[in-house]
Amino acid sequence: MLAVQIKAEQEIAPLISSKKLFIFECLGCRDVYYPVEEAEQFIAGLKEGVVGKASLDYLCHREFTHEYIKAYASEIEKAQVILVFSCGVGAQVVSSLLEDKIVYTCCDTLYLNGFQGLTVQEFDCDQCGECYLNYTGGLCPIARCSKHLLNGPCGGSQDGKCEVDPDIPCVWQQIVDRLAKLGQLDTLERLGTAKNWNVSPVS
Amino acid sequence: MKTRSNLERVLEAGQFAVTGELGPPQSADSQVIRRKAKILGGHVDAVNVTDGQTAVVRMASWAASLIGKEEGLDHIVQMTCRDRNRIALQMDVLGIAALGINNILCLTGDHQKFGNHPMARGVYDVDSIQLVNIVRDMRDEKKFQCGDEMAVEPCLFIGAAANPFADPFEFRVTRLAKKIAAGADFIQTQIIYNVDKFAEWMEGVRDRGLHERVKILAGVAPIKSVGAARYMKARVPGMDVPDSVIARLQGVPKDQVSREGIKLCVDIISQVREIEGVAGIHLMAIEWEEVVPEIVGAAGLLPRPSPLT
Amino acid sequence: MEMRVMDYTKFRLKPDQEIREVFERVNQIFILSCGKCYRKFEEEDGEEYTRLLDIVGEDHRKIAGHAMIDFLCNDFLSTRRISDLDLSHCDSVGVVSCGLGVQFLAKLLEGTPVYALADSVPHSVNCPPEVGYHGISLEEEKCAACGQCYLNLTGGICPITNCAKGLLNGPCGGATDGKCEVDSSVDCAWVRIHQRLQKRGEQFASEYVQLRDYSTPSWKLRSDLSLQNQTLRGEGFYGGFHPLDKKEATADKQIEDFAEPQIAVIFLSQHAGRRSQPSVEVGDKVRVGQKIGEADGFVSSAVHSSISGKVIAIEARTYPTAPRKELAIVVENDGKSELDPLIQPREDFEELPKETLLEIIKESGIVGLGGAMFPTNVKFSPPKAVDTLIVNGCECEPYLNADNRIMIEHPEEILTGIRIVQNILGVEKVFVGVEDNKPEAMAALKRLSDRSPSVELVSLKTKYPQGAERALIRAILDREVPPPPKGLPFDVGVMVSNVSTLLAIYQAVVKGVPLFQRVITVSGEGLTRSGNYMVKIGTPLKDIMQYCFDKNVDRILEEYDVRMGGPVMGIAQASLDSSVIKGTTGLTVLRKFPVQASEERDCIRCGRCVEVCPMQLYPLFYGFYGKKGDLGKAMEYKVEECVECGCCEYICASKIALLSFIRQEKAYARSANKG
16 A cells, blocks of 8 residues: 555545445555545545445455455445545555446555655665666665766756755765765766666566 | 867867857747847857756757758757657757757756746656767767667767866766767856856866867856846856855946946956866857857957858 | 465576676675565575576685675664674675665665675566556556556556556557557556446546646655654654554543453463462352462462352363463352452551562452563562663553553552552652553643652653563663563563553552452444443453443354454454453454454565564564474574564564464474473
8 A cells, every 4th residue: 555645535526426435445554654534534524425444454465355345245236436545556456356346546656765665765776677876886876866867966966955956965966975985986987878778577 | 070060160270169059939939049140140159059948848959940040150959868768869869960950969958847847757768978978879880879870970069068066076077077988079068157166177177188088168158137146146056156256246336237247257258268178168148149249259259260151 | 366476576686797897896795685575485595695606606705704684675673683794804795685775785884885786676567767566465466656546547457557658548559459569468558448447337538638747746745754654663662563543432431330240250360370279169158359369389379259259160261361261260249249358458558568568469469460460579579670660551552541541540549559669679760651642641640740759751652562561661761671581671670560550559558459350441343332441350251242232242253353452462252251350451342354364374575574573573484484384493583582562463464373373483482492
């Protein structure tokens, strides 16, 4: 489920007006980030439309979700629309298990560092498939530079900050600092050639 | 001579070069370009045509260049990596060369966040250095980035930008070296107001002999008002405006500020001209093109060598 | 149901040439490899390192050492593991992990060059920035976390992660026979979307889908969320988690006296240690508070009757917290509530010497009421001097409010109890730790704290298991208790006592009333009379459920789980035949989950159990080796240090019955250590 935001009510309202609803709520990654109270308010606002609700951990786990669907079969049968509170993975799993039901999600999924929240970290890895960390003092320019630059800071780096937002540290400044510390400033001379964005998945 | 570029000819002849800048309109109005090109004609050796500067939608650089070309100017098409992947970039490189444009300036580009479409997706498939490299290989090796060969290469004089003032300062000379290694023929710098810092950077450039491998044009620009100076100091990323500059503008009566700004610009030109390794200036009088003749004249840089036709 | 477990391994070794280049740059390199995550846990895997040795050939002499660290990106644990390694004679460190591990190490070992020896593996059909992430479970579905979910328009199939072009407005012209033009082995996402929508009688929206807003969510929001998450998890102590506390149902309910049972089933074993010996016989008449079981040896405890009436049986009955029968004294109520004449208040309790106080506690049958049921008189006679008493008012288990209500309604008694314990232990400094979800309890104690300057109230972040002794000591005093089973709080000069126990001590010492009743919370789902009740020890669970559930309870267990204690550590009841014991903190009733923890499921190495273990253990191995029947192997992973808080099982993404394995493995370890 990872980190989600509840969608605006006006986006959902026209989809479900006067329909009977069954709700799936995933709490598996609640500790990562799930706005429990906001979701509760949203659900409370649906009132009489709700014919049933199942809260479970790890909606993305097909077997678990399948068991819950069996356990709540009669309520689900009655419902015209299934509403899902989870990340995009959970919503897709429910949708694929209930192929002939209309399934809507009430959440937008957010990106968190560390494989988008699976391993929440200060750092991030974009799984680009060509690790550049050996030339950048162990700081990733793909994940942390606003322009994914492989050849050093653009002209907008000032006082260690990225031009895009003063909240963002310029990773290239950090890289230069780190390499200076390591006595490896010469690696900056290396020309990072155009990146292969088409690295194949597991071979 | 690698190309038919007037700028290359001037620089190769060892003359102190002058380039200007022309911002295309945020409309389809070709008259704006003609008017600006007329002013610049005869006062600069080539003119940069910006490519969606500050990420605001404007007429395409190559199209504006084509219009300006009718006024007899040599153009430098700017090309950013923000909006095109390597496929589109190479297509445009072929196109501008075929249209008779002789120069290109390869840039990463201002981040889309600053423009009028902050919700746009930035491309950044390649960066400016990689783009320089791609264009050089297209010209000198007749090869596309993928390695495929082409029959007729794009003969472009390849430029890149350098910012001596951005952080980390120590890396700035290295980055220049990388651009040269990638294939840059000329460099235009960020606008210089802090001449001391620029001189320090040039010292680093000379230490590595880089000034002998590339033509460096020092970026200069007149300031119209104290407010503009303050804005540049505070808000424009990678811009270094010393307090002394602001003080100098504040030191004259209000109606004299723009005159003072022009004088300041001329002063900076004469200072950077003294620095070894500076091969010319790049004068950026955006939306104030009418002062270009005056500044170039006052700096003693007229007349310009007449361009080949 | 057929499960297809995808392998989402996050890295693979770099090409040989690149690895050799790294080895050319170094002289002495230490290799750290990560145990990998997000794949079915089948074997412990050192494959990469073996291959690395092959690749570098002669250069293997440059390898100064190798260590395998599971979940290398777990910075807290890995920092500790790495600090145990001797890296002093290395000029560099090589890392076989994904980008997270490398970046973490580069930061940790700032002065040492850190080299990546592996590349991360993309698992998306698209290239960045459309990285599709998988869920915690290893299914095929992926999500790009784009922050603007389109699934409601596309029949629940994501076009961003499934369409090679990420198209939002229908298929391009390239699909042939339902296959994607980019890769003919992949179904065209838009063909699938179309089919799904047809099945549902839905139409794809005819108006065009708006452009994506790539400026949202902002970098700041994302990094703030990441940081907030890290901070939240690290609060107070490593590990633990934040359950939905569900305390609101009974937080405001005053403690009520629960009706005396008709039949009380009072176990002779309501404490750690030896079972007590019955001191009555069948047919005897007993009074309320009369001792009916005598402590048998040093670690044992007395047992008292909670009602007046007649002993009708002494026999084995269903025990609530272990799957066995235990000897109990069964008393039939005569309805007279006659009090044992020995029960007399003491005026002079302030003057009593330590030994007398301990004797009173012993005779009153007081044990740790937080659930551990260790005889209090034994606990309060530590072999080492203690300097600090910590009063545990955390009650971190969801649903429970017994301690909370005691603090609200009996703060005076608790403070008196504290004074008595101070006298026994000779300690000056007292901390009362209360989780910040109990403001009322905190306020009640605060109103009285002026009178006890040595007592300091500490508000603690609400986090499970804050109430575990070790976590509490770490959070309040920042002292580290040596690992169990040997290490105990007195090793660091601390004694921890629960507020319920202090109330019992007050009752025993000041009022002369032995422990025959206690406050429990009955809460959960489906109850009509949830609440906090003062119940007689020995009250049958059936009586309580009958009252609180207010329906026929004969078949309640078919639909509901009844747990003695809270939902995390509480013991699920196989029947309602047992009764309340001294360690009963509450009864939690939860609708039966369609999915129960099982010993059969496979671990997917998501690492969550490692993140939540407050003892800093690696619980996944207990399940892994437990399932293989290799119980001794768990000792290598320090299973004896486990405090059975239940965090790992609670968080487990595969719902593996980890606690069951752990208990078997701990028992095995105990017998192995004895033998």
